[in-house]
Amino acid sequence: MKSLALILFSLILLGCTDGGKIEKTEKLTVNNLIAQGKLIFNRKHLGKNKVVGCVLCHSTKKGVVIIGPSLAGLSIRAPHIVPNEDARQYISKAILNPDAYIVEGFLPGTMLATFEDALTKEEMNALVEYLLQLD
Numbered sequence: 001m002k003s004l005a006l007i008l009f010s011l012i013l014l015g016c017t018d019g020g021k022i023e024k025t026e027k028l029t030v031n032n033l034i035a036q037g038k039l040i041f042n043r044k045h046l047g048k049n050k051v052v053g054c055v056l057c058h059s060t061k062k063g064v065v066i067i068g069p070s071l072a073g074l075s076i077r078a079p080h081i082v083p084n085e086d087a088r089q090y091i092s093k094a095i096l097n098p099d100a101y102i103v104e105g106f107l108p109g110t111m112l113a114t115f116e117d118a119l120t121k122e123e124m125n126a127l128v129e130y131l132l133q134l135d
């Protein structure tokens, strides 16, 4: 009987922590996401395979080309690059399937084939949110 009570108690406790987590996630404001995205963008390596991070190839300063194009002004041009793709779709695709569209003056295959394995869904969301406000 005692152990049953203990199990029940643990279950209730588990339930509480889960609930707390969801509430916390909901409270994540866009600003939190942007800040988180900026941190991810600036990491030199991503994921457990430590693939080269965004900041080693991209600057967010206007006109500064490292290996990839400067991402300054991305929020302004992203909605107009590929017909029927809004800024969010364009940016997500640019990360997960970089060769789907090649920026003029750059070569395909320079960016990793995909960052899908190196970024969790949450990290991807935060990163896109950060890139979406670069002007």
Ligand code: HEC
Residues within 6 Å of the ligand: 052, 053, 054, 055, 056, 057, 058, 067, 068, 069, 070, 071, 074, 081, 091, 094, 095, 098, 099, 101, 102, 103, 106, 107, 108, 109, 110, 111, 112, 115, 127, 131
């Ligand atoms: C090894 C260098 C390299 C790394 C690392 C890299 N990129 Fe790129 N990126 C490029 C190159 C080169 C292009 C231009 C060719 C193309 O369009 O695929 C590009 C294009 C882009 C574009 C399209 C820009 C535009 O003006 O339309 C976005 C957005 C982008 N990268 C985001 C990222 C993000 C976010 C990361 C990190 C997860 C990242 N890149 C990592 C080299 C890199």
